[in-house]
Amino acid sequence: MTEATRRERLRAETERDIRRQARALLVSHGRDAVTLRAIARELGITAPALYRYYDSREDLLRRLADDICTDLAVELDADLAVIASDDVAAQVYAVCRGFRRWALAHPQEFALVFASTEDTLGVCSPDQREQVGDQFGRIFLEVAGRLIASHPAPTPPHTDVPESLHADLEAFRRVLLDTVAAQGVPVDPEVLPLTAVYHITQSWVRLYGHVALEVFGRFPFAIGNPEPMFDSMLREILAEMGFTD
Amino acid sequence: MTEATRRERLRAETERDIRRQARALLVSHGRDAVTLRAIARELGITAPALYRYYDSREDLLRRLADDICTDLAVELDADLAVIASDDVAAQVYAVCRGFRRWALAHPQEFALVFASTEDTLGVCSPDQREQVGDQFGRIFLEVAGRLIASHPAPTPPHTDVPESLHADLEAFRRVLLDTVAAQGVPVDPEVLPLTAVYHITQSWVRLYGHVALEVFGRFPFAIGNPEPMFDSMLREILAEMGFTD
DNA sequence: TGAACTTCGTAAACACCGTTCACTGAGATC
DNA sequence: GATCTCAGTGAACGGTGTTTACGAAGTTCA
Known part of the structure; x- marks a missing residue:
């Protein structure tokens, strides 16, 4: 055996x-x-x-951070499991709410993984190019991928994408499309405009920003119950992608 | 003497x-x-x-964080000094760009002040209710105040403000109006709708989110030059407040 | 001026910490 | 059964935060 x-x-x-x-x-x-x-x-x-x-304490902390990412991914996967696979908006809500819930319940882990300078928690080997932690990044990309596949032409946000970002966004677009393809969903490569990729990035900025501010208590004023604000933000993000909810 | x-x-x-x-x-x-x-x-x-x-090492770090906030405020004040006092949009740009520049140049300080859990860097005494650091909060509020005073009816963003946030936002609105008043600028208390207060908060979420992600290297893909993305975000934030630039 | 008091700094000690090194003993291999 | 591999040990080195008793200098006041 x-x-x-x-x-x-x-x-x-x-x-x-x-x-x-x-x-x-x-x-x-x-x-x-x-x-x-x-x-x-x-x-x-x-x-x-x-x-x-382990080579050193720092090495242990690095691998600990990987473990934490994996566990977070497992938790988010569990959240996703109870949601209809065709309800992409609900999946986005689930992952984002799950991320916030996890961060608030595990502030120390959140700080280690998502708020460590690269030299105190040395970034992984150069071949490891998916940042934001291996497993967590996977979940995030998968949901973003499902979002794209199910909703092939998200309303392009009103903003113009800076030209100097085109190359980087193209690379990210390829990663997103590969992720969708890896899930077995056929998708037209022309279906994902750069504006949508840009919007996904901006959504991550807002999601992370809110969660980190809440975990670290750095909102500019005391908030009794931040959850409605978070949900409102999610609603707005999805609305900008064409989900009228 | x-x-x-x-x-x-x-x-x-x-x-x-x-x-x-x-x-x-x-x-x-x-x-x-x-x-x-x-x-x-x-x-x-x-x-x-x-x-x-100092009572302990922790106490020293706390006071160090205060010092850092003060220095950051001095730096931002210097940025503001060279800008026409009636060009509020330029002031917003200056403060936000200054915040990013400072954070990238001082990642350790940024992490200490803006990404420490409240129990590792014990929050100041309970009378100290302006979070985000005393002096830095002052700058931020002052610029927000000038924004309000100069631009009395910012276009209310399309989002609805969650009802459960009304009380907290009202309190923050009073702080903002008091800040404006303290600068000697007369302002009609009815001039600042809650939607605008809410939008200011959301702008802080995005500003902080972008800067922290950049400092901690947690964007979902490698970005060659993140500055255009930051500027684009600022442009969008100001546009949502009615500044067409 | 000199005694009494306050305050800054010291040395020694305690209990921790990461890390290295020579060594032992048990599992694996042939 | 001899040999090799390797997880774990104990001692040691230099570092840490913190407490304690004590000395020496500054301050205050009769």
Whole structure:
């Protein structure tokens, strides 16, 4: 049954335990509390043993961030699972609300993954070009892809796309179209105008901006219940894409 | 001439030196490098001496964040100084571009002030209700105030303001109107519809969102030169307020 | 002027931290 | 069964925040 040798099984198990403890410390006492010695103590081993698994504390934090992205993706996938696969607007709502809910429930993880300067949490290897975390990026792109496939000609927003962004947006458009294609949905490459790609990017700016401001408490005034504001923003974003709701 | 006693002068001097060294460490080597011992070493004193000035390292970081806000405000004020006082659109551009420029040039400071969870960088005393940092908030509010005063009936955006936000927005409206009044500009209290207050808030979401994404490198695709995108966003924000540029 | 008081800074100590290194002992391999 | 691999250990180094008792200088006031 088990292909792996005994040693390999134990190693994999320990590796999972390390990350689980690291996560627990991050959640309960913040990033600074994720210390090698504390993790080792909790696992009943000594700190130098962790160097058999990670090059350094920074390396561990990097991989922890990957784990967090994966878990976030799993959570968002679960949100999507209960939604009719043809109701794309509902899918967008679900993913965006799920992202906000997760961020508010896991502020430390959010800060680590989405608000770390690139030198404190060294960006992944250069081949890893999907930023925003591997798995989370996947979810985001998939939903954006479904949005495109189902709603082939989103109302182009009134704004003009700066010419100097054309090349970058073209590249992103290709990624989006590839994502749609990878889901098995046939799509006309001509269906996605650059204005729509630009609008998707601007939507991410607003989604991220709202969530981060809420998590970090940096709105310019005290807001009793920010949820209606978030929902209103989502409604506006979707309306600009032609979803009258 | 000097009212203060010798001891008081020395104390004030040391306090400035401490913060200056702390800032230097933050800029050059990141938040974790802001160490009591490193600061003391640089100043030629011992670490426990710092406890005569700050309750703890956390307390020092809090006050450092205040300093940073003040400096940011000074920088933005300088940007504003060279702009015609009746060209409000140019003032908005200047403040927003200045904010982005500062954030990109000082990522560590930006992360400390604008992307710290409230428990790692304990929020100021409860009487300090202007969030977003004392001085920076002032600048932001002042420019928003001038915007209102000069352009008394901004085109109300198409969105409906959620009813549950009315109370909070009313409070923010009063702050904005008070800020305008404090600048000596007479303004009709009826001149600022809630939709405009709401739009200002949404503009902050977008401004902050773009800048933070850029500082943290979390745009969904690599962007060669993000500046045109930022400017385009500003243009759109101002257009929605009735500035056709 | 000199005693009393306040305040800044020190040295020593404590309990942590990341990281390196030589070493042991158990699993894997042949 | 000998050999090799490798997870884990214990000791050590230099770093950290923080507390404590203490000295020395500035300030105040009789």
